[in-house]
Amino acid sequence: MNLYYVEDFSLAEIAEQLQVSRQAVLDNIHRTVASLKRFENELSLVKKTQEIDNVASELSQIVLKHYSNDKELLRLVQRISKINEM
Numbered sequence: 001m002n003l004y005y006v007e008d009f010s011l012a013e014i015a016e017q018l019q020v021s022r023q024a025v026l027d028n029i030h031r032t033v034a035s036l037k038r039f040e041n042e043l044s045l046v047k048k049t050q051e052i053d054n055v056a057s058e059l060s061q062i063v064l065k066h067y068s069n070d071k072e073l074l075r076l077v078q079r080i081s082k083i084n085e086m
Helices: 002-006 011-018 022-043 045-066 071-085
Strands: none
Touching: 002 011, 011 022, 022 045, 045 071
16 A cells, blocks of 8 residues: 555556565555545544544634643644644
8 A cells, every 4th residue: 555655656566566466456455445444434533633633723723812821731732733643
């Protein structure tokens, strides 16, 4: 998956590197994508991550507007935002 989606290798390049057929690579990509979709349907991680981003953004605006001198609160809001970036 990394070679295909991140490194942008072709199916043939992956097959050659892993010493398998091009069809085996394609089958595994399809199977993995299907598994990831099932996981997402069950866990809703993308939706939850987006919601955390929205809440962190709103919280950040409120803190900056009303509590801009509170360094500890600002630091915690920044931590929340960074957690979702991982």
